[in-house]
Amino acid sequence: MIRAASLDIDINLKSFSEQLHRLGLAHRIIEESGQQVIWVNNESEVQLLQQALSQWQQLDQEQQASFAAQSAPTSSLPPRQDWLRRATNALLASPVTWLLMLLSGGVALVSGLGANLGPVRDLFYPLLPDSSLVSLLSGIDSVTELIRTFTPMFLHFGELHLIFNMLWLWYFGKQLESLHSKWLFLALVLVTAFVSNTAQYLAQGYNNFGGMSGVVYGLVGYAWVIHYFMPRSQLMINTSMFVFFVIALVLMEVVASSWIATAAHAAGLVAGLLAGFAVVIYNRFVLGREFVGRQRSGPY
Numbered sequence: 001m002i003r004a005a006s007l008d009i010d011i012n013l014k015s016f017s018e019q020l021h022r023l024g025l026a027h028r029i030i031e032e033s034g035q036q037v038i039w040v041n042n043e044s045e046v047q048l049l050q051q052a053l054s055q056w057q058q059l060d061q062e063q064q065a066s067f068a069a070q071s072a073p074t075s076s077l078p079p080r081q082d083w084l085r086r087a088t089n090a091l092l093a094s095p096v097t098w099l100l101m102l103l104s105g106g107v108a109l110v111s112g113l114g115a116n117l118g119p120v121r122d123l124f125y126p127l128l129p130d131s132s133l134v135s136l137l138s139g140i141d142s143v144t145e146l147i148r149t150f151t152p153m154f155l156h157f158g159e160l161h162l163i164f165n166m167l168w169l170w171y172f173g174k175q176l177e178s179l180h181s182k183w184l185f186l187a188l189v190l191v192t193a194f195v196s197n198t199a200q201y202l203a204q205g206y207n208n209f210g211g212m213s214g215v216v217y218g219l220v221g222y223a224w225v226i227h228y229f230m231p232r233s234q235l236m237i238n239t240s241m242f243v244f245f246v247i248a249l250v251l252m253e254v255v256a257s258s259w260i261a262t263a264a265h266a267a268g269l270v271a272g273l274l275a276g277f278a279v280v281i282y283n284r285f286v287l288g289r290e291f292v293g294r295q296r297s298g299p300y
Contacts, residue, residue: 020052041092127207153196156211193268195268199263220269
């Protein structure tokens with residue numbers, strides 16, 4: 001996210017935040033060194049926030065509350081152009097998440113949601129030695145085989161499989177992508193994809209599996225660790241949600257272990273937890289910060 005404004009800690013920003021929500025402007029307010037810092041998703045939203053803040057600061061407290069209550073999203077653009085602007089802003093804010101969703105949807109269309117696997121056979125995990133992790137890693141002797149250790153995440157088998165994974169990918173992806181740089185978020189996705197896919201391949205001994213579930217569970221574990229130990233990062237997850245995912249994982253193993261990639265789910269979760277702990281330790285003890293997020297220069 002981008003640092004857009006900084007105000008004194010004594011200023012009550014509740015009504016201003018409500019106004020921003022009504023304007024459809026996603027934002028985050030975090031306390032830093034006795035200041036309230038407002039963050040937005042991209043550069044195009046900084047000017048909009050500054051204009052709204054300038055108008056809000058010229059009002060007294062009663063007027064501020066009234067102005068927020070009466071504010072509504074307005075635009076001088078025609079509806080089609082306004083929709084395009086909003087869609088562009090959403091794409092710019094979460095390009096990696098959108099790309100993963102579009103690729104998954106495209107593969108689902110080409111494969112008929114798993115009914116016709118011929119056109120996507122090169123996306124399956126490569127046939128590597130499965131006697132041990134060491135032998136598997138040493139068996140990767142080309143860039144193509146390395147890429148194929150990630151690509152099973154794009155394969156889905158059935159509508160529910162695709163919809164479930166895409167909903168949770170969007171929910172956690174857009175949050176984490178606003179928290180980190182695009183490259184760091186992409187690295188997190190690739191690490192959890194590799195770990196979950198490799199664990200599933202070693203566990204079952206063949207490569208007829210796929211799905212974004214391992215990555216989703218990795219994002220769940222990662223987000224929960226950061227929320228639990230550094231709650232000022234303001235991720236929308238709590239312990240109850242985390243427990244729900246763990247219970248769901250156990251139930252899937254008990255009820256449907258024969259057709260659910262349980263090893264991928266569990267390995268992805270563990271990889272996400274470990275990555276989350278590493279990020280928390282680095283930010284808290286090396287950088288001395290109380291929240292996780294990008295520091296970018298802004299106008300304040």
